[in-house]
Amino acid sequence: MTLRLPALALLALLPAAARAQEATQLSYAIYAAGLNVLVVDSKAEFGPRDYRIDLAYRTTGLYGTFIPVRIDSFAQGSWNGARPAPQRFASWGVARGKERRITLDYPGGQPVIRTLVPATEPDRDPVPPAQQRDTMDTLSAMAFLVRQVAQTGRCDGTVRIFDGRRVLETQSVTAGSESLSEDYRSAFKGTALRCDMRGRQLAGFQHDADEAEIRRVHVSHAWLAPLVPGQPALPVRVSFETRFFGSATAYLTQFGPTQAVR
Template sequence: MNPARATRPAILATLAAAALVAFLPAPALAQPVAATYTVHAAGLTVMELNAAVDITEAGYSVEFRTRLRGVASAFGSGELVTRVDGVWQGDAARPRRYTSEGSLRGEPRRTVLEWPGGQPAIRVMVPPNEAERLPVPDAEQRNTIDNLSAIAQLIRQVRRTGRCDGGVRVYDGRRLSSMAATTQGRDAFPAARDEWSGVALKCAFEGRFLAGYRRDEDLEVARRPQFGTAWLAEPAPGQPVVPVRVEAASRWFGTLTARLASAGPPGRLRPVGSQASN
């Protein structure tokens, strides 16, 4: 089995759940937030992740841009861009359109989902899902949302409660999974060059794949839960709270650590760390 084919989607899904599981928009005024993260494994940079979140009282949009770097780029090339736009129905996210576009080892990949009548419908799927994965039964797809809408829903919950507890079932057109997060107090990070320092909220998360497994993977391994931790704080005084560090286990690269490199309004990102404040 090709490690890249089995691992890259799992890594991205785990980081997505962790890296933005509790983005906090500014409490007094809804405004977009952008952040850049570098992802490390065994001391090497393997990925860059750019995130943008815009949550208002009426609706939301979330976008991830990921790019493999260093040794990990041998497993794939290009950029993966995932985006969703949706509205709120009470406390629940209701996605309208979800897109994911990129490439894996030079092969184009594209997914487009819409929600007519509130249920997911695949509009575009490249390559066809049947060739790669076991189908997710229609009954299991009902009353699910995409992973980015799940993130937006948790964001909104954290904004209102100040905690990151919650759980949802998500479907991205290929896989069905569950996400859950719990609050675990606060940790302090000492000052370090080019790294954020201060006291951050600690959130544990767990992800489980429920259906849509790859046809060539070990189902016992695929069903094992994936665990991680995210720490959230203000990148600088007065800025909206964002994850400042995320740690997640992967099956091929060991522990992945995502560190906040810059944050701020879109187009006005500012580096974090002791060097940036000098």
């Protein structure tokens, strides 16, 4: 199952201090064609030096009955100025009846594939090492967006993402503040900063895919707002494209503190 945007990477940052930290638990429901097709749970912590993101998503409802998917993932790293410096990314689970596992480490700041299941498909172009350089994982890319908004009030920036199979480039620009009205699918209403993102695949193309489709620019939008006064803005809504069910929107459904022990 392929999502066109690292939209499930919905947060955050983690202090390195070896003590109990108050984390934020967030849940999202993703709707497509009026149906709830995915649920997402994330744990997020913010810190000045290090970060970690834990995220799980699964298909649900009728869609989940026919196409069962359950993926867990995490990313951890430190901050190099304003940009993330990933240390490890891991993702594992089952999608469409097949085991999926990816582990990336970043010795010297560059990605190294430790685990890749299934192995690189023969019908997919391998990503040359030169195109893997200076990339980050999907979760770190969204952490970068959240940090940009927290530090500058804007979401302008460009990142290159390597997920073990493909390289994507995503550019985010500030679109301004918008008022999100009450919606039965969402726990949030109010003013949020809208970030418009344009993503395109640069490497790791499948031979049997529609070339025009995989090379075109995909547009998505994220709305961020503080959930607690004085705290950084977090994603409260994300609209994006998927390969299997077209346009989709993730709505924040629950949020609150959870205790993470380090």
